[in-house]
Amino acid sequence: MHGRPLAPFDPSRRRFVQGLAVAGVGLAAGVVRAGQADASMPAMAALQGPAFQLAVREAAVDFTGKARTAVTVNGGVPGPTLRWREGDDVRIAITNQLDTVTSIHWHGLIVPANQDGVPGLSFDGIPARTAFTYRFPAKQAGTYWYHAHSRFQEQSGLYGAIVIEPASGERYPADREHVILISDWSDEDPERVYAKLRTRSDIYNYGQPTLAGFLRDAREKGFHDAVAMRRMWNQMRMNPTDLADVSGATYTYLVNGRAPAGNWTGEFKPGERVRLRLINGSSNSIFDLRIPGLRMQVVAADGQDVVPVDVDELRLSAAETYDVIVTPTDDRAYTVFAQSIDRSGYARATLAPRAGMQADVPALDPRPRLAMRDMMGSMAGDSSDGDMVMAHHASTEYGPNTDMHVDMPRTNLDDPGVGLRDRTHRVLTYADLHTVGGSLDTREPSRTIELHLTGNMERFAWGFDGQKYSEAKPIHFRSGERLRVTLVNDTMMNHPIHLHGMWSELEQPHGGFQVRKHTVNVQPAQQVSYAVTADNLGRWAFHCHMLYHMEAGMFREVVVS
Amino acid sequence: MKRVYLALMLWPLGAAAQDMSQMQGMDHGAMDHSAMHGQAAAQPAQAASPPATAPAQDVHAGHDMSGMDGMGAMKMGPMQGGKAPADARNPDYSDGIMPAAMHGMAMHDMDDTAASSMLLIDKLEAFAGQGGHGQSWEAEGWYGNDTNKLWLRTEGEREGRRPQDGDVEALWSHAIATFWDTQLGVRSDFGEGPKRQWAAFGVQGLAPYWFELEATAYVGQGGRTAGRVRAEYELRFTQRLILQPELEVNAYGKADPQRALRSGIASVEGGLRLRYEFARAFAPYVGVAWEHLTGGTADLASEQGRRVTDRRWVAGVRLWF
Numbered sequence: 099m100h101g102r103p104l105a106p107f108d109p110s111r112r113r114f115v116q117g118l119a120v121a122g123v124g125l126a127a128g129v130v131r132a133g134q135a136d137a138s139m140p141a142m143a144a145l146q147g148p149a150f151q152l153a154v155r156e157a158a159v160d161f162t163g164k165a166r167t168a169v170t171v172n173g174g175v176p177g178p179t180l181r182w183r184e185g186d187d188v189r190i191a192i193t194n195q196l197d198t199v200t201s202i203h204w205h206g207l208i209v210p211a212n213q214d215g216v217p218g219l220s221f222d223g224i225p226a227r228t229a230f231t232y233r234f235p236a237k238q239a240g241t242y243w244y245h246a247h248s249r250f251q252e253q254s255g256l257y258g259a260i261v262i263e264p265a266s267g268e269r270y271p272a273d274r275e276h277v278i279l280i281s282d283w284s285d286e287d288p289e290r291v292y293a294k295l296r297t298r299s300d301i302y303n304y305g306q307p308t309l310a311g312f313l314r315d316a317r318e319k320g321f322h323d324a325v326a327m328r329r330m331w332n333q334m335r336m337n338p339t340d341l342a343d344v345s346g347a348t349y350t351y352l353v354n355g356r357a358p359a360g361n362w363t364g365e366f367k368p369g370e371r372v373r374l375r376l377i378n379g380s381s382n383s384i385f386d387l388r389i390p391g392l393r394m395q396v397v398a399a400d401g402q403d404v405v406p407v408d409v410d411e412l413r414l415s416a417a418e419t420y421d422v423i424v425t426p427t428d429d430r431a432y433t434v435f436a437q438s439i440d441r442s443g444y445a446r447a448t449l450a451p452r453a454g455m456q457a458d459v460p461a462l463d464p465r466p467r468l469a470m471r472d473m474m475g476s477m478a479g480d481s482s483d484g485d486m487v488m489a490h491h492a493s494t495e496y497g498p499n500t501d502m503h504v505d506m507p508r509t510n511l512d513d514p515g516v517g518l519r520d521r522t523h524r525v526l527t528y529a530d531l532h533t534v535g536g537s538l539d540t541r542e543p544s545r546t547i548e549l550h551l552t553g554n555m556e557r558f559a560w561g562f563d564g565q566k567y568s569e570a571k572p573i574h575f576r577s578g579e580r581l582r583v584t585l586v587n588d589t590m591m592n593h594p595i596h597l598h599g600m601w602s603e604l605e606q607p608h609g610g611f612q613v614r615k616h617t618v619n620v621q622p623a624q625q626v627s628y629a630v631t632a633d634n635l636g637r638w639a640f641h642c643h644m645l646y647h648m649e650a651g652m653f654r655e656v657v658v659s
Numbered sequence: 660m661k662r663v664y665l666a667l668m669l670w671p672l673g674a675a676a677q678d679m680s681q682m683q684g685m686d687h688g689a690m691d692h693s694a695m696h697g698q699a700a701a702q703p704a705q706a707a708s709p710p711a712t713a714p715a716q717d718v719h720a721g722h723d724m725s726g727m728d729g730m731g732a733m734k735m736g737p738m739q740g741g742k743a744p745a746d747a748r749n750p751d752y753s754d755g756i757m758p759a760a761m762h763g764m765a766m767h768d769m770d771d772t773a774a775s776s777m778l779l780i781d782k783l784e785a786f787a788g789q790g791g792h793g794q795s796w797e798a799e800g801w802y803g804n805d806t807n808k809l810w811l812r813t814e815g816e817r818e819g820r821r822p823q824d825g826d827v828e829a830l831w832s833h834a835i836a837t838f839w840d841t842q843l844g845v846r847s848d849f850g851e852g853p854k855r856q857w858a859a860f861g862v863q864g865l866a867p868y869w870f871e872l873e874a875t876a877y878v879g880q881g882g883r884t885a886g887r888v889r890a891e892y893e894l895r896f897t898q899r900l901i902l903q904p905e906l907e908v909n910a911y912g913k914a915d916p917q918r919a920l921r922s923g924i925a926s927v928e929g930g931l932r933l934r935y936e937f938a939r940a941f942a943p944y945v946g947v948a949w950e951h952l953t954g955g956t957a958d959l960a961s962e963q964g965r966r967v968t969d970r971r972w973v974a975g976v977r978l979w980f
């Protein structure tokens with residue numbers, strides 16, 4: 099183990115962050131530890147379609163040495179991987195064994211509105227102790243996932259992977275494949291996490307600017323520069339280390355339900371092409387993933403095949419999925435290393451020819467600091483930030499729930515984002531992604547809906563255009579129209595924005611199709627646009643996939659009629 | 660010494676005043692931006708090409724957008740706060756469609772207006788001063804959502820097991836700007852002398868440079884008036900070792916001899932407390948605090964043979980629930 103303990107004077111942190119070597123997921127019989135259950139308990143069962151029986155129930159889990167109760171699917175965290183074939187008519191019978199309402203949303207799948215699984219929009223939810231059967235055709239292939247859309251059940255464990263095999267075979271075949279589902283677990287009740295954030299939004303940030311850090315800066319950059327650097331942030335009451343609301347201070351990061359010390363391992367034979375289906379199934383975390391010693395060929399983004407691109411590292415924002423192919427030739431183990439964006443912890447898995455092998459785990463990188471372009475957008479004269487554009491702020495953006503306005507957002511898609519900009523190896527950016535076959539609808543969008551992602555860190559209030567969900571009217575997409583959604587991020591955090599029911603076809607800064615996605619990460623002070631074809635009637639959720647941002651109001655209802 | 664205190668006190672107030680004026684819509688955009696661009700140039704990683712003296716102007720040229728057709732007329736607002744410009748976009752894309760909740764569908768069970776609550780016992784301490792020893796406390800708590808909260812605060816001290824002086828306030832706190840809330844409510848004084856009741860109104864918020872500020876005016880029976888200003892700062896040595904300077908000034912509009920007060924600024928209190936956060940919710944501290952009676956109230960105290968100035972060593976714990 100080469101993980102760095104985060105806080106001095108607190109030796110228990112190491113174990114907490116890395117989890118237990120014997121972490122395990124409880125089955126109905128009680129807490130089962132992986133140490134005794136390795137042979138009998140695969141980390142994640144896989145169910146083959148088209149008909150599935152899933153039970154949502156509470157079960158005991160132990161990721162950190164403390165027994166906790168999770169909301170599980172068929173007793174596991176994550177739930178079983180659901181595998182079906184493109185073209186299947188899928189039937190999923192859910193029994194809700196909880197005492198509260200539950201729901202499952204099929205993330206990234208284009209389904210009829212009443213099968214989408216969002217209580218209050220799609221249906222009434224699945225009440226306690228009742229059953230519900232989802233029915234929809236699997237019209238697409240690729241890597242997706244499912245999760246609860248009820249309060250914080252997703253944070254409590256209700257999520258799992260979906261793999262849909264293409265009817266005509268994979269475009270980029272591999273010899274074997276593994277699902278790598280990364281998630282975040284807290285021993286704290288998520289309701290408590292949310293309440294704490296609303297009381298003091300920086301409560302999980304143990305990387306705040308300090309006098310010690312200032313003296314270090316002054317030594318390295320000179321006193322004057324160090325003062326100038328602090329001055330602006332402090333004047334604005336903003337924090338340049340505001341990268342993740344919830345951090346490794348409470349999270350343990352999991353791969354397929356295993357804490358780092360539990361070391362989930364996927365096997366390969368040297369020389370094989372191995373497809374990794376990378377899923378960020380976390381509630382509130384962004385990960386930077388690399389496999390030291392292996393190049394990754396990215397072949398799909400959000401389930402959609404892309405023109406292959408070779409990278410050494412990629413950022414997985416919440417809810418995004420990427421398929422990568424790796425070809426390990428040596429008879430050795432490789433570490434899949436996914437550190438959180440604030441470097442407060444990591445998820446880790448191993449690829450190895452045989453179980454039990456492991457490779458070095460890299461040290462966490464130093465915590466990055468937000469740069470000027472993350473606050474101001476386009477820096478004058480810096481053409482690498484893209485074309486000069488002016489944002490159009492909404493009249494509702496001047497109230498107590500908005501803490502800043504970005505007038506000149508940057509538009510470039512080739513920025514890997516804070517913490518990845520100074521890498522010497524190749525890091526994936528949205529500018530590298532080109533969906534095979536191009537756009538599904540080549541009509542030029544007939545109108546633009548501009549929305550701003552807004553927030554007030556001090557109040558932990560989030561919204562679109564300064565309005566919370568409860569204050570805002572629905573957004574109307576006219577049936578059949580092709581329209582453009584332009585998002586401007588007026589905050590200093592990344593927001594993965596997810597539109598249900600329809601694809602988001604990301605456009606290049608100058609227009610023109612870039613990549614088809616279900617979740618578009620918008621960087622701080624960035625403007626992105628995507629085209630949408632409003633061809634799926636009904637009421638849809640449209641929200642930030644940071645669970646606590648969504649709950650705090652960064653959510654809208656989209657009506658296609 | 661007093662001058663230093665006043666300067667310390669007025670600095671954050673000045674900052675707050677500037678911030679409040681922005682809040683009221685005065686356009687400080689130019690000021691904000693120039694401050695920022697100075698910084699932009701100073702950050703070596705970002706300072707791609709502009710020479711050290713020119714960048715503020717360069718950037719402003721960019722902001723003016725004078726070179727861009729059709730955009731030159733667009734007015735830039737301040738980066739924080741301010742009022743919506745006349746050409747602000749309408750956020751309504753509904754075409755008159757009502758939300759699902761209006762169609763009998765159960766409301767999506769998110770809760771962006773849910774109430775939450777907090778209790779912070781900022782000080783719970785023992786003190787040993789030149790004028791005696793005892794205990795003192797300061798606490799605040801609230802219940803509510805982002806916009807409206809019921810806010811409770813109390814502070815006071817006791818010596819020799821008797822409450823010496825204390826008050827409790829109950830306020831309706833209402834968000835009016837990004838970093839500011841107005842407060843409206845009541846205050847009740849207890850301890851030595853007769854009890855006093857006040858109506859209270861004021862503001863509370865976060866001034867630039869992270870100063871926590873509280874300024875409250877009080878109106879009591881018999882034409883009494885009072886004011887209290889409190890400023891607090893947190894200086895982090897490390898993630899867990901934090902120095903908390905604070906300053907409080909109390910003033911009265913009218914003499915209240917039964918509570919040993921004369922009109923004018925009555926007391927100035929300062930403190931420096933060094934805490935170690937074992938957890939956010941539990942931080943023991945040690946520190947030093949000063950209390951000065953001033954003006955007529957100090958004269959009165961001298962006449963009565965009481966101390967005008969007291970320096971105290973304090974030790975206590977900060978708790979958060």
